[in-house]
Amino acid sequence: xxxxxxxxxxxQLTLDAQGRKGNKATNKxxxxxxxxxxxNKTKPSPEGCWVRTCFISYAYPAxxxxxxxxxxxxxxxxxxxxxxxxxxxxxxxxxxPTRILAVQNAVEDQSGGVDRLAVYxxxxxxxxxxxxxxxxxxxxxxxxxxATVDGGYTIRVDHPSDLIRLQAGDxxxxxxxxxxxxxxxxxxxxxxxxxxxxxxxxEYCTAAELYSEALQAxxxxxxxxxxxxxxxxxxxANLLLQRHEAALVDADAAVIPLELGAEVxxxxxAKLNGKAYYRAGRAAYALRDFARAAEYFRKVERCSASGDxxxxxxxxxTACRLEEQKTGRYDFAAMSKAVSATRNNxxxxxxxxxxxxxxxxxxxxxxxxxxxxxxxxxxVLCEKAFGLVFASENAKEVYTMVNLNTNRASMGAHATLLxxxxxxxxxxxxxxxxxxxxxxxxxxxxxPPQLVDGVTVIxxxxxxxxxxxxxxxxxxxxxSDGASVKPRAALGKNDDEDGEGGDSQLENSVxxxxxxxxxxxxxxxNAGRAFIGDMMVIRAVRDIGAGEEILMPYCNPKNDGPAMxxxxxxxxxxxxxxRICEADGxxxxxxxxxxxxxxxxxxxxxxxxxxxxxxxxxxxxIRKAEKLLSDLEATYDKTAFANNRPxxxxxxxxxxxxxxxxxxxxxxxxxxxxxxxxxxxGYGISVANKKVTIDYSGGCxxxxxxxxxxxxxxxxxxxxxxxxxxxxxxFAEGLWVVLYAEKQGFRERYGSS
Numbered sequence: 001x002x003x004x005x006x007x008x009x010x011x012q013l014t015l016d017a018q019g020r021k022g023n024k025a026t027n028k029x030x031x032x033x034x035x036x037x038x039x040n041k042t043k044p045s046p047e048g049c050w051v052r053t054c055f056i057s058y059a060y061p062a063x064x065x066x067x068x069x070x071x072x073x074x075x076x077x078x079x080x081x082x083x084x085x086x087x088x089x090x091x092x093x094x095x096x097p098t099r100i101l102a103v104q105n106a107v108e109d110q111s112g113g114v115d116r117l118a119v120y121x122x123x124x125x126x127x128x129x130x131x132x133x134x135x136x137x138x139x140x141x142x143x144x145x146x147a148t149v150d151g152g153y154t155i156r157v158d159h160p161s162d163l164i165r166l167q168a169g170d171x172x173x174x175x176x177x178x179x180x181x182x183x184x185x186x187x188x189x190x191x192x193x194x195x196x197x198x199x200x201x202x203e204y205c206t207a208a209e210l211y212s213e214a215l216q217a218x219x220x221x222x223x224x225x226x227x228x229x230x231x232x233x234x235x236x237a238n239l240l241l242q243r244h245e246a247a248l249v250d251a252d253a254a255v256i257p258l259e260l261g262a263e264v265x266x267x268x269x270a271k272l273n274g275k276a277y278y279r280a281g282r283a284a285y286a287l288r289d290f291a292r293a294a295e296y297f298r299k300v301e302r303c304s305a306s307g308d309x310x311x312x313x314x315x316x317x318t319a320c321r322l323e324e325q326k327t328g329r330y331d332f333a334a335m336s337k338a339v340s341a342t343r344n345n346x347x348x349x350x351x352x353x354x355x356x357x358x359x360x361x362x363x364x365x366x367x368x369x370x371x372x373x374x375x376x377x378x379x380v381l382c383e384k385a386f387g388l389v390f391a392s393e394n395a396k397e398v399y400t401m402v403n404l405n406t407n408r409a410s411m412g413a414h415a416t417l418l419x420x421x422x423x424x425x426x427x428x429x430x431x432x433x434x435x436x437x438x439x440x441x442x443x444x445x446x447x448p449p450q451l452v453d454g455v456t457v458i459x460x461x462x463x464x465x466x467x468x469x470x471x472x473x474x475x476x477x478x479x480s481d482g483a484s485v486k487p488r489a490a491l492g493k494n495d496d497e498d499g500e501g502g503d504s505q506l507e508n509s510v511x512x513x514x515x516x517x518x519x520x521x522x523x524x525x526n527a528g529r530a531f532i533g534d535m536m537v538i539r540a541v542r543d544i545g546a547g548e549e550i551l552m553p554y555c556n557p558k559n560d561g562p563a564m565x566x567x568x569x570x571x572x573x574x575x576x577x578x579r580i581c582e583a584d585g586x587x588x589x590x591x592x593x594x595x596x597x598x599x600x601x602x603x604x605x606x607x608x609x610x611x612x613x614x615x616x617x618x619x620x621x622i623r624k625a626e627k628l629l630s631d632l633e634a635t636y637d638k639t640a641f642a643n644n645r646p647x648x649x650x651x652x653x654x655x656x657x658x659x660x661x662x663x664x665x666x667x668x669x670x671x672x673x674x675x676x677x678x679x680x681x682g683y684g685i686s687v688a689n690k691k692v693t694i695d696y697s698g699g700c701x702x703x704x705x706x707x708x709x710x711x712x713x714x715x716x717x718x719x720x721x722x723x724x725x726x727x728x729x730x731f732a733e734g735l736w737v738v739l740y741a742e743k744q745g746f747r748e749r750y751g752s753s
Contacts, residue, residue: 034106038095059461062159063141075113110176188217251280274303321350328352332742388511522551617660646682692727
């Protein structure tokens with residue numbers, strides 16, 4: 001797909017539409033046409049994979065003004081390409097909803113005016129009947145009206161929180177709609193029964209709405225005894241809808257208090273309270289408040305004289321999470337096997353973050369700092385994804401999203417992540433506050449998540465801005481050889497494996513890890529990340545002092561330092577000041593031109609000289625590689641790159657030479673090339689009295705470092721120098737654990753010593 005052409009076309013369409021700003025719509029479709037257009041229920045999409053392209057329009061803020069402070073207008077008052085600030089539209093759907101890029105339906109206002117309503121950024125898995133059902137009433141705060149590419153018009157909703165669903169009997173409903181409302185006098189008991197029936201059909205959103213209506217009826221009828229049942233039932237529905245904060249509030253409200261003068265609850269009441277506490281515990285667990293969850297599960301057991309098996313199991317599970325949270329002791333091997341065996345990437349584990357804290361990072365803004373001194377290989381933190389979409393989960397629909405604000409296009413998981421985040425934040429306001437505390441690239445205005453008219457205000461443009469600056473690329477699933485947990489590009493838009501990036505992203509798995517998102521970049525960072533399912537594991541790649549800032553490369557360091565710095569500035573808006581970039585800053589233009597030319601020549605050489613047991617290098621190829629490597633080395637200033645500063649342009653050819661000499665069984669040459677490769681990666685190597693010392697304080701962890709160390713180890717074993725070889729093997733295995741979370745895959749790749 002030509003993303004650049006797609007982006008340019010949409011920008012031109014938007015520009016053309018702006019020429020009509022403020023105009024009144026003409027030649028609009030009438031009621032008969034719209035009723036025909038939305039007359040039938042949408043049929044399921046045919047089998048196969050559907051690619052849908054949607055556009056993030058130019059940003060505008062979500063409405064945070066209460067309905068009571070807005071002036072009611074009609075559809076006839078709308079003007080094209082205009083945000084109607086200070087206004088509200090009351091609408092009723094008159095057809096069956098459909099989803100193409102947005103969920104759409106025909107709507108009417110209280111005067112009989114009609115038009116199309118399109119709601120964007122809703123989750124693809126949410127049934128459209130839950131979003132814009134037929135004959136439902138809505139209030140749309142500060143509506144946006146625009147022309148569409150098909151020559152028609154639509155009332156466009158980019159922030160789902162701008163659209164407020166109104167229930168029967170709501171005093172804000174215009175009088176003109178009231179005569180057509182059905183069965184306003186239903187009793188709470190009847191509404192509860194309808195809610196239970198909807199729950200039985202797995203229509204949990206409808207069930208929750210009916211329980212809410214029943215609770216309002218309880219208030220009118222004074223039927224307090226029924227209220228506890230309704231809160232308990234709605235808590236369960238909210239749990240299944242992943243509205244965990246609401247579920248916790250409902251479960252707490254469902255607890256029946258002791259009657260005045262009573263010392264204990266009767267058995268039946270205690271059992272009902274046990275159910276409420278159990279649902280509260282599950283909600284607290286889902287919110288990762290494990291201490292609170294544990295207390296709720298203990299309360300469940302106290303409500304039953306014979307105990308409760310489910311609560312006991314949940315209590316034990318919660319105790320495991322509390323232990324992980326406190327100690328950072330995980331069985332990473334078991335976690336990895338669980339992912340490989342079940343193909344379930346979403347693991348059940350706690351976060352371990354007690355070794356780090358947020359702090360002022362000077363010119364970098366905020367950063368993450370070590371609370372205590374850490375040794376190379378120590379666990380810095382382990383965190384479950386706040387929001388994550390695996391590419392493998394999008395089997396039937398792939399979304400291409402074009403963002404007019406950033407001039408970028410994203411496909412697959414990148415686009416779907418926005419829908420996931422908006423859904424999660426919309427129903428969990430406290431978690432929304434955590435998310436909106438992340439860096440947003442200076443997005444304005446910053447409207448805080450707040451409850452207005454019973455809905456959490458969520459600015460979807462800001463959600464996407466934060467996602468683009470903070471998301472990590474990650475593998476789909478852990479493979480048996482460990483290769484798929486290779487660290488991937490992170491904390492930005494360019495989530496391709498090698499960090500090249502560009503103006504678009506190919507399909508990949510992406511997510512947001514809130515604590516890890518506070519880590520700033522350095523090409524030669526002191527920490528490295530790995531993934532097991534949706535858990536990010538960060539370890540120290542060198543010793544880190546107490547109070548030292550934790551730093552990680554956002555993408556793999558490049559051979560071309562100036563190009564890398566330009567990429568950083570363009571993508572994340574900063575210049576890297578690490579040791580590599582500092583040294584490369586002194587590279588002359590002539591050296592840089594020469595290095596780029598030689599690097600291209602090296603790429604061509606490697607493509608035409610791929611090695612295997614069947615295709616070994618001849619002497620001429622080896623001489624050419626050595627000459628190329630020597631010429632590339634001459635492009636590095638010896639003074640600037642002294643003291644083990646990485647020279648990354650040398651490493652690919654260096655790695656090839658290690659392989660070539662290894663296949664030729666030239667053990668001394670293998671050792672020589674491998675040690676040179678390690679030094680070019682920034683590792684200091686010294687040997688004295690057969691003792692090998694490896695200084696990893698300036699090293700860049702990479703698969704080539706493992707290979708170089710193991711080439712050296714095996715070569716020295718072949719020469720009878722086992723003691724020296726063990727130093728390199730221990731180094732390689734330790735570094736493998738740092739970058740792959742645990743040892744799985746190491747022996748499969750390198751064999752036994």
